[in-house]
Amino acid sequence: MSKLSFRGYANILALAALCAGMPVGGHAQSLPLDPAVHTGKLANGFTYYIRKNTEPKHRVVFYLVNKIGSMQEVENQRGLAHMMEHMSFNGTTHYPKNELVEYLQKSGVRFGADLNAYTSFNETVYQLPLPSDDTSILRNGLQIMRDWASEATLDPVEIDKERGVVLEEKRLRNGAGQRFQDIAMPLQVNHSRYADRLPIGLESVLKSFTPATLHAFYQDWYRPDLQALIVVGDIDEAAMEQQVKQLFGTLKNPAKEKVRETYKIPLTGKNQFLAFTDPEIQRVQLEMLIKLPGTELKTKADYHRVLVEAVMNAAFDERFEQIMTQGNPPYLQAGASSNDFMANLHGFSLNVVPKPNQLQAAFTAAWTEVQRMKAYGPTEAELDRARKNMLQQYEMAYKERDKTSSNAYVREYLQYFLKGTAAPGIGAEYELAKEILPQITIAEVHAYAQKVIQNTNRDIYIQAPEKEKASLPSEATVNEWIAAVNNTKLEPWKEAASGDGLLKTLPMAGKVIKRSGPDSIGVFSYTLSNGATVLVKPTDYKNDEIIFTGFSAGGTSLYPDSLFMSASNAAGVIASNGLGDLDPVALSKVLTGKSAQASPFIQERYDGIQGSASPADLETALQLLYLEFTAPRKDTVIFNGMISRSKASLIGRSNNPDAVFSDSASAILGMHHYRRMPVTEARIEQINQDAAYRIYKERFANAGTFTFIFAGNIDTSKLIPLVEQYIGALPGHAATSSWQDLGIHIPEGKLSTTVFKGDDNKANVNLIYSGPYTYNENNNMDLSALGSILQYRITERIREAEGGAYSPRAGVSFNKLPQSRYAFTIQITCAPANVEKLVTATQEEIAKLKANGPSTDDLTKFTAETSRSVELQLRSNGFWMQYISSHLQNGDPMSSILRFNDRLKSVTVDRLKQAANLYFNDANFIRLVHMPEKK
Incomplete structure (x- = not known):
């Protein structure tokens, strides 16, 4: 039922949410709330947001938002904000005991999946999606929200039953990760109140608190001046607004209101260091966190800053991807980005997972790229690609504005109420993006990198297996590594070569030789001259989405166990190499600003390809599909890097209790068949590049055995010529394909x-x-x-x-x-x-x-x-x-x-x-x- 942390989106796009929820900075005029939202505040301070939205049809989403969480707890209440969330499902005035859940399940609402809630440091939020085509369910749903706002019964018998549930939820967190958090959290929040107010609470409190203590917390904090109701869905807005006013206008604030304090995390100017070891940790990991003053996302200037930050983050992503793809770096994973942290703080983070015994080399390599960005900023090409990709994402969201899910709107208004994060609507955001992105310069991004990559307020956390304890560096040693890079004169970033395009010439097109449909479910069928079958399901569910798949019987079942590792990894190996003359980096550059992708797969009984595209980029996606069949790329450097990283990633797996149990269960349920046994270093060594390449080409040699399916916003008059041009051009002839039954199933007995x-x-x-x-x-x-x-x-x-x-x-x-x-x-x-x-x-x-x-x-x-x-x-x-x-x-x-x-x-x-x-x-x-x- 509960999620103990939540990072809400400020708006539909994650790009515009990067700085969501940061505290105040500046006096520029805030952007207005989306005018499509009906909002108001009642005399008792209760706030509401109501919006009509027909995606999905005949559905409505209610959120009750409370500006209270674990930060409002006193010492003998630690864990009671979360406990109170649980108790709201265990009896209210109109729905005693478990009648609320029973009623909603009978109305088609799934407990846990639909009906849910979460408690965090500063908020408690209840969600209730309902059918809106039944007036009684709609009316009762509003009454449930009213009950949650102030009419939980808090039956002592139910409280005692729920103690065990919350304690078991706490038990789920047991493990190395929780042990690390227990030690690291005080450092991460600079020993502020946040360190002592994890929402899950204290076991001692959860076991011993009295019903009166919980009741006191409820009376103090569940009050209308700290609450909001968000209603988005297929509803009559005016009628809903009137009902909200009638039901929630009678809520009363306590006679003596407690002040809701705003707690902050202080910046101390100090650097902190923690080396943590545990027997269950699988591999070494280093994280650097530079804590910075927070910012907000309210004004046009704030949006400008967010997009500058997004450009820098995109450049970091590209660079680490290029290093990983084209070289053999000393790390398994590495990445850097600037983003929101907690409370009033922003943060710049660097994460590094080194290869075994290469912590210094891995950190040095990753930190070098951070310092290179600080020294020079992004390249002009990186800036241009970031602009195009971001605009494409904004454009996609704008095109889907009448098909946006109600949940997406709810998340916007949630952050608007909690933190004042701007929610002007996708139309306004798209216009802002079109205006701001072309204005962003390299100098701006460079200046931003220099601002966030600081030498103070820096935490370094190392997690490692217990056996690595003696070899871990001290804080002084890591500082020496940092200084060595900082004092090195770095060259500007060197871009990898870009490709010219996907196809130099168009292939010889095929023809549709047979067509039929639509059938009883609206599917059109086409047979191509090379034997391939194409099925098309046009829909109006999304404006800017077409998805597709193609499959043929066969898969790894056709190969002996001796080739299983090569066969089962063939599609992944080939997909990681790029296509045709384009390595993965060059391919990514060619696809800049486009919404198109296609990926091959080879499963146990089927081979195939799946992908998606916007209608405007469908031809690009079909070109990718054509190349996946006809121009798989073989790259020994990339292959060797993949194998090296895969083997290194398995070291220490036996330390992880959950992994050991999962591997044991898979083996037992798979009859201890070779193909169901855990992946080991020895098994990875069985992956042969030549064999994988050969198997891949065999599986995609004859398009005539494939069936392709398209669904989405499809104009068949435009699709079929493209299908003829690219799928019809694939080598093949009409034929049948089959798979083999390997006889693997859950054992009987x-x-x-x-x-x-x-x-x-x-x-x-x-x-x-x-x-x-x-x-x-x-x-x-x-x-x-x-x-x-x-x-x-x-x-x-x-x-x-x-x-x-x-x-x-x-x-x-x-x-x-x-x-x-x-x-x-x-x-x-x-x-x-x-x-x-x-x-x-x-x-x-x-x-x-x-x-x-x-x-x-x-x-x-x-x-x-x-x-x-x-x-x-x-x-x-x-x-x-x-x-x-x-x-x-x-x-x-x-x-x-x-x-x-x-x-x-x-x-x-x-x-x-x-x-x-x-x-x-x-x-x-x-x-x-x-x-x-x-x-």
């Missing part, structure tokens, strides 16, 4: 394995029921229903009744090919002492399903959630791409979706009872448990 690894007081439990079944539409629906209903049951039992786990998960997967099989999987993270109790509880819930079937309430929830979910999916290009692909590969009728609602309505309690007895087969049951090591 009963199996129980416990993996002991790590020291944390945390256990992971996986329970799997699996087996063969008869694949058909009704059985698939029954399996889906049982998977969802099992999730309801274990949430109610394991989380709510037992308080034994924060987010127990249950679900089902099933497939027709290569064999018709299903698998139910239950995953629980809990205290080691509770494993047996919670496994027993889970099996008791399954036994109830087998004995009695689901309740009518459970079936109602499943039907409502599934129906509403499918409504949204049907308005998604991605859904149709996946649907058409899977039905073609399975040989299922395309019209199946047209009967979906009838199948959904046909599900009954008795039918699911029979299905539960059939599928929850104790004879095919696997139990995998991860426990801490025995002492």
Whole structure:
């Protein structure tokens, strides 16, 4: 339910959010709020934002925003802001106990996925997406928001039950990462109040606080002058505004209001250093953080600064990518950027993951690039590419302005209320970008780099495996490394060569020799002269989106185990090399300012390509597709670098308890087949460049075995000539292709394995029921229903009744090919002492399903959630791409979706009872448990 941190977007584009939420700087006039928003403040101080938006249709999103979080807690309340968020779902005036969640699930709202909330340092936010075509649901949804604002019941019995849930949420954080944060956080926030107010709180407080203490926090801080309601969706704005005024105008502030303090992180002018080791850390990592005074994003001048910063960050990205691609740097990863940090601070950060035993060389190489930027700024070419790419992103957002999701608008208004971050609307932002970007100069970016790359207020954090402790450098040593680079005369950045274009000449076009459609789901079919099949699903879901895929049967299943590593990595290897005469850096430059991409894949049973483009750049995307088939590039330098980094990245994997358990589970569930075993250094060495290149060319040799699918804003009169020109030009002839059944599936029988690894007081439990079944539409629906209903049951039992786990998960997967099989999987993270109790509880819930079937309430929830979910999916290009692909590969009728609602309505309690007895087969049951090591 909770997310303990949140970085909201100031607006639709991440580019314009880089400085979101920074404190005050300057007196220029703030940009006006988007006039499409109805906003107001009631007499009690309650604020509202209401906007009509029809994407998605018949849906509305409510957010209740509270300007309170863990920073408002006193010492005996540490963790209660977060606890209060939990308790809002456990009883309100109009929805006692768990009735709120029950009601919403029956209305088609999924708990955790749709219905959610988060608590951070300075805010607590509740989200509720609802259908808007049912007036009673809409009215009740508004009442729920009103209840959350001030009418939580805080039943002591429910409080005691929820303690366990929050403590289990805290347990999820156990591990090396949390141990590092516990030590690093005070340094990161300069020992300010933030260090002592992590939203998850203290275990001692969570176990012992009294209901009166929680009630006092609620009364003090959940008050209308600190609250806002954001409503965006397919609604009548005037009617909604009137209802908001009536419902929320009666909220009252406390007689004696506590002052909401604004807490800041002081800049001390000092440098800090931490070298942290832990047995579970996999590899060495160094982070430098330079803390800077914060800025805001309110005015035109602020937007100018944000775009200058974005240019610098883009140049850093390009440079590190070029080094990684064209050389063999001493690091596995490296990057630098300037961005918002926390509270009133901005920050410049450098992150380096060195190759084994190369920390000094890795840091020196990365810091050299930081100093080079500080010395010279970006090149003219880098500036030009950044301008074009940013304008292209703004243009895409502008073109989608009538198809922008309600959630995107909500995020804007959330930051506007919390921090005053400008939200003028994409039209105004696009105009600002078109005006400002051409004005940005190298000198400006250079000056900005000099401003943010400072020598004070600098933190350096090194994380490393425990065994590396004796070899780690001291602060003085790292300072010597820094000084050595700073005192070196650096040359300006040297750009890699740019390519001239994707294709020097157009290929010989093919022809459409057969066409049909549209069929029952609106798909047009074309057969090309080279045998390729093209299916087209025109939609109006997005204005500036076309997605596509192409596939052919075969994949790695056609190759022996001795070639498996080369075959399974062939597409990744080739894609990383560039295309034709263009290495990856040159290719990236050729694609500057374009929205077009295509990537090959070779899976176990299928080979193919997938990509996307704006309608304006569709020809570019099809040129990429053509080159992926006809001009794979072989680059030994790039290949050797990939292999070197891949091998180095595996060192220390055995230190990571979660990785060890995951590898063990994959091996067991994959029958210990060679192809399901963990990747090791020895296996990576089996990847042969020549073999990978040969296999890739074999898999993409005959386009006549491929089916291509396009979905999106497609004008077929423009698409088909491009298809003929590029797909029709591919070498090929009409033929069939096939894959081989490798016989790998979850093993049958009963199996129980416990993996002991790590020291944390945390256990992971996986329970799997699996087996063969008869694949058909009704059985698939029954399996889906049982998977969802099992999730309801274990949430109610394991989380709510037992308080034994924060987010127990249950679900089902099933497939027709290569064999018709299903698998139910239950995953629980809990205290080691509770494993047996919670496994027993889970099996008791399954036994109830087998004995009695689901309740009518459970079936109602499943039907409502599934129906509403499918409504949204049907308005998604991605859904149709996946649907058409899977039905073609399975040989299922395309019209199946047209009967979906009838199948959904046909599900009954008795039918699911029979299905539960059939599928929850104790004879095919696997139990995998991860426990801490025995002492």
